[in-house]
Structure formats: structure tokens, C-alpha cells
Amino acid sequence: xxxxxQSPQSLIILEGKNCTLQCNYTVSxxxxxxxxxxxxxxxxxxxxxxxxxxxxxxxxxxTATLDADxxxxxxxxxxxxxxxxxxxxxxxxTTFWGSNSGYALNFGKGTSLLxxx
Amino acid sequence: DADVTQTPRNRITKTGKRIMxxxxxxxxxxxxxxxxxxxxxxxxxxYYSFDVKDxxxxxxxxxxxxxxxxxxxxxxSLESAxxxxxxxxxxxxxxxxxGRNEQFFGPGTRLTVL
Numbered sequence: 001x002x003x004x005x006q007s008p009q010s011l012i013i014l015e016g017k018n019c020t021l022q023c024n025y026t027v028s029x030x031x032x033x034x035x036x037x038x039x040x041x042x043x044x045x046x047x048x049x050x051x052x053x054x055x056x057x058x059x060x061x062x063t064a065t066l067d068a069d070x071x072x073x074x075x076x077x078x079x080x081x082x083x084x085x086x087x088x089x090x091x092x093x094t095t096f097w098g099s100n101s102g103y104a105l106n107f108g109k110g111t112s113l114l115x116x117x
Numbered sequence: 118d119a120d121v122t123q124t125p126r127n128r129i130t131k132t133g134k135r136i137m138x139x140x141x142x143x144x145x146x147x148x149x150x151x152x153x154x155x156x157x158x159x160x161x162x163x164y165y166s167f168d169v170k171d172x173x174x175x176x177x178x179x180x181x182x183x184x185x186x187x188x189x190x191x192x193x194s195l196e197s198a199x200x201x202x203x204x205x206x207x208x209x210x211x212x213x214x215x216g217r218n219e220q221f222f223g224p225g226t227r228l229t230v231l
Contacts, residue, residue: 004159034219043121043207043222044160089159105220107159 004108023073023090036089121223140208149191
């Protein structure tokens with residue numbers, strides 16, 4: 001079964017500090033990987049997408065890395081802000097999904113980040 | 118204005134009642150999806166639709182049905198709600214084929230079944 005494991009489950013950091021969230025997956029065949037941010041009470045919003053050949057992708061203070069050999073990804077947040085408090089979801093896309101689609105999304109359970117003043 | 122809207126945003130109902138959750142989008146996307154999210158679990162796919170005439174079951178379709186009334190509208194129904202269907206439900210859309218296409222999520226509907 002394809003699995004996406006995220007760690008830590010939750011994290012509390014002080015405003016201005018950096019943090020790194022981890023995502024390990026056993027999904028195969030790999031197509032690409034996205035990190036989503038989900039604010040409380042809202043739907044997830046995509047932060048980054050990476051394909052097999054991409055090692056690093058940045059979006060402002062968010063930097064995602066991918067090691068396709070070890071099947072690991074990380075999301076690094078620099079100089080955290082209170083607005084970074086949210087759940088961060090790792091989604092790994094495989095290239096098979098029933099008879100129509102050709103791809104499937106495998107969601108991690110998310111890391112809940114709280115940034116405190 | 119929000120591109121993907123869901124109604125209602127919150128709903129409390131009783132066991133055995135029929136419930137419909139509605140999703141509308143102004144993004145012009147062909148593909149629409151329904152997910153549920155439970156505490157401590159990842160998003161799980163209930164149903165998906167690639168166009169008005171195409172409906173497919175997802176990972177956890179039992180107890181649910183859907184209707185794609187138009188390109189912009191995709192409804193999820195619980196024919197006879199039960200307490201373990203208490204969850205946060207999300208509608209999402211994507212532009213077309215390929216796993217690279219980003220899914221855009223609605224704000225969610227919080228459903229409580231007593």
C-alpha cells in the first residue's frame with residue numbers, strides 16, 4: 001500500500017525561528033510531490049510542487065527538498081511568522097489511478113505547526 | 118470572490134437523515150473531487166468526476182453518492198447519515214489531465230451526525 005508518513009505530528013516554535021518538516025513515502029511509481037498549507041477552518045493550498053528530477057523548490061520563506069532515491073522530502077520554513085501556524089500536508093502523486101485517470105494523490109496526515117510570539 | 122465554494126459550511130443532522138453537500142466552482146475546471154478529512158487522518162477521496170458524464174468512485178465511496186449537475190457543480194449526498202460520517206468534507210477542482218495539475222480546494226463543510 002502506498003504510504004506517506006509525516007513527522008513530527010505537531011510542532012511549536014517561537015516567532016522568527018526556522019523549522020523543518022519531514023515527509024517519507026513508499027509511493028510507487030512516483031510522479032511528483034506537493035506540499036500544501038492548510039489554515040484552520042480552510043481548505044489546503046499548494047505551496048510547492050517537485051518532480052523526480054528536482055531537488056529543491058522555493059516559495060518565499062518556504063523551501064522544499066526532495067531526495068527521490070531515499071524517498072524523502074522536507075519543507076523548511078525560514079524566519080517563521082505567526083501566520084505560518086497551520087497544518088502542512090505532504091502529497092505524493094503516483095501515476096496510476098483506476099482505469100480513467102492515470103494518477104492518484106496520496107496524502108500524509110499533516111504536521112500541525114504553531115508559531116508563538 | 119472564492120473560486121471554489123461549498124454550502125453549507127456547517128451542518129448538524131441526525132442519524133438516518135439524507136444530507137446533500139454542494140460545491141460550485143468558477144475556475145472553469147473539468148475535474149472535481151470530494152474528500153473527507155478526519156482528525157489524525159489524511160484527506161481521503163470519496164468520489165471524483167472528470168466531466169459531466171464521468172463519475173468515479175474513490176477510496177471510500179460506500180454510504181455516499183454524487184451528482185455532477187454541470188461543469189461547475191458537483192454535489193455529495195449521504196443517503197442515510199450515520200455518526201461515523203461526522204467529518205470535514207472538502208470539494209476540489211483541477212484543470213485537466215496529469216498529476217502535476219494542482220487541486221484547488223473549497224473552504225470545507227463541517228458535518229456532524231448525531
